[in-house]
Amino acid sequence: MAFDYRVTLLFHVKRHREGNCEMNESRTHPLITIIVPIYRVEQYLDRCVKSLVNQTYTKIEILLVDDGSPDSCPMLCEEWGKRDTRIKVLHKENGGLSDARNYGIVHAKGEYVSFVDSDDYVSTNYIKYLYGLIEKTGADTSCCILKTVTSGDEKFVQVEKEHLRVLTGKEACADLYNGNYAQMVVSCGKLYRTSIVRKNMYPKGRLHEDEATTYKFLYDSKKVVVSNCALYAYFQNVKSITHTRSKKNEQDISIAYYERVAYFRERKEWDLYAKTVNFYTGVVMARGDSDSALEVKTLLKKYRMDYHVFLRTKLRMYYFIMKTDASTKR
Known part of the structure; x- marks a missing residue:
């Protein structure tokens, strides 16, 4: 009988401890x-x-x-x-x-x-x-x-x-x-x-x-x-819309990068700003169409006097515009 009492007591102690563990986990895990x-x-x-x-x-x-x-x-x-x-x-x-x-x-x-x-x-x-x-x-x-x-x-x-x-x-x-x-x-x-x-x-x-x-x-x-x-x-x-080339697709990604450039410039994060301009320019040039050439010209006009922007980025813009203009004249 004493043995049964001890077993019962141990069972209730174990349950109590497990219950506390569950409550602690609920409290500490968000x-x-x-x-x-x-x-x-x-x-x-x-x-x-x-x-x-x-x-x-x-x-x-x-x-x-x-x-x-x-x-x-x-x-x-x-x-x-x-x-x-x-x-x-x-x-x-x-x-x-x-x-x-x-x-x-x-x-x-x-x-x-x-x-x-x-x-x-x-x-x-x-x-x-x-x-x-x-x-x-x-x-x-x-x-x-x-x-x-x-x-x-x-x-x-x-x-x-x-x-x-x-x-x-x-x-x-x-x-x-x-x-x-x-x-x-x-x-x-x-x-x-x-x-x-x-x-x-x-x-x-x-x-x-x-x-x-x-x-x-x-x-x-x-x-x-x-x-x-x-x-x-x-x-x-x-077949999804993000994998389909469209005017809307190109416009929205350009807006996203333009906003990111402005975001880092506003916070004076010059390294991130310059890297974003460089990346943005590369994405636009990769399209390789007449619209991208116009966009790169706009970017060059905006950033050519900005000493924060990498020189290599500006040179890439110049080269791309010259190359595009030359192919258009043929």
Whole structure:
């Protein structure tokens, strides 16, 4: 009888301790919001949401933002909302990707936020790993590698050796021009402090919203931790609007770079300013058409007397204009 009493006592002590551990974990681990803008992705949506509800970090809210999708997406969202209480479905009139993300940001309750596009999917430890990096380094933003996929549910492969880089916000912006543009410029594959994101909302009605916004998130972060682990599957649909050359596409990316130049100039970040002018010029010249020649002439007129801009950038502009003018006269 005494033995039974001791066993019972130990059982209750163990339960009490486990309960305290759970409460401590709930208290110390913050709520994290995952924002998923949704429009005409009925064939991919279940794959995306399934990868989110299976996260090993469970203290999450998943905001499914239905951007007035005309297909079965609204119904699929509601079905997921009934299956998992962490999912909140938000319906709104169509306003584009930026507007849908902004709508999610306004409704986010998490201390940190991550953006996942509705045709993409993530590793089960995506949130846990990114938050772990923030906890370990004291960063405001953490980044992983985006793995490009074109079809199917491709598996995530663990890297042989983890490599981390802890950067200042300025260093992270400079990293845009150090061969890491794709990883650093995309909004997805990152975990941000929500207060930083709320200061820098997305430009409604424009393409290339990441080029227009992500650098602000990085700049406003005291620390950014960058990992070589691939935890985000970035689906590339060759028929999507961002992969189709159009006047709207070219105009919006030029506006994004022009604004970025002005942003760094305003803050007297001269190195970032000069690198952005150089990058912007290169993007315009790569188009190689008559419109790009006119744009480069405008840029040269604006920056030729600016001693902050690299001399090599100005020489590239001169050479491009001379080459284009010569080919036009033939």
